[in-house]
Amino acid sequence: MYEFAGRFNREELFIKEFNYWILMLKSVPVTIGTCIILLKRECFSITEVTKEEMTEFFTVCTYFENSCKNLYGAVKFNYHADMMKDSFVHFKAIPRYDKPVIRHGVQFIDKDWPLTEKLTKNEVSEEMLQKIKQDFLNNER
Numbered sequence: 001m002y003e004f005a006g007r008f009n010r011e012e013l014f015i016k017e018f019n020y021w022i023l024m025l026k027s028v029p030v031t032i033g034t035c036i037i038l039l040k041r042e043c044f045s046i047t048e049v050t051k052e053e054m055t056e057f058f059t060v061c062t063y064f065e066n067s068c069k070n071l072y073g074a075v076k077f078n079y080h081a082d083m084m085k086d087s088f089v090h091f092k093a094i095p096r097y098d099k100p101v102i103r104h105g106v107q108f109i110d111k112d113w114p115l116t117e118k119l120t121k122n123e124v125s126e127e128m129l130q131k132i133k134q135d136f137l138n139n140e141r
Contacts, residue, residue, distance in 0.1 A: 006086060008036055013129065015136045020053040021060045023093075025129055025136075030094045030119045032101050032108040032132060033068040037061070037079075039089040046081060049089055061093070068095035071135050072103065078116055094119065104131045 003009065013025040015035065026034040037060055043049060049057075061079070068074035074095035081091050097110040106128065111120045124132075 005038060005088065005090075008038055008086065008090065013133065015133055016063065016140075018056055018060055020050075020056045023060055023064060025133055026092060027124075027129065028121045029124055030092075030112075030121055031074075031097055031110045032072050032103060033074065033095045033136075035064060035093045037064070037091040037093050043089045044083075044087055046089060064093050065095075067136055067139050071139055072101045072108075073097065073099075076114075078119075103135070104128065 007027075008024065010024070010027065013027060014022060015025060016023045017040075020040055022038045022040055024036050024038065026036050037057070039049065039053065061077075065074070065077055068077070072095065075098050076096035078094040078096060079091050080094070081089070083089065096113060097108070098113055101108045108122075111122075112118055
């Protein structure tokens, strides 16, 4: 695994592996489908990411956005590369919703729509995280 990734090093949340990036669910999401896009090597600055890695980043984002649109009806997307607490290159990929999403018998609300400055985290059970992960995996079939 990716020991440098610390708390993001959770195989049970991995959705898809690309050549240079990994897409995984965020354990405490902002909205349904919130993910982490993690560079597969230890790198501490976006300026150190190679052109090949950034080209593939576009592919990862396309996969992520299409999945969230198809599965949950996402209408916008926010990408954050905060890297303060976790100093390696990774992005929080946040699908945004202008109306509630009902999935697996639960209503998910984008509490901060349409703001980007303040995003409220939502506690989600491990069981629900696994259901959302399965949504992504089933969407590829």
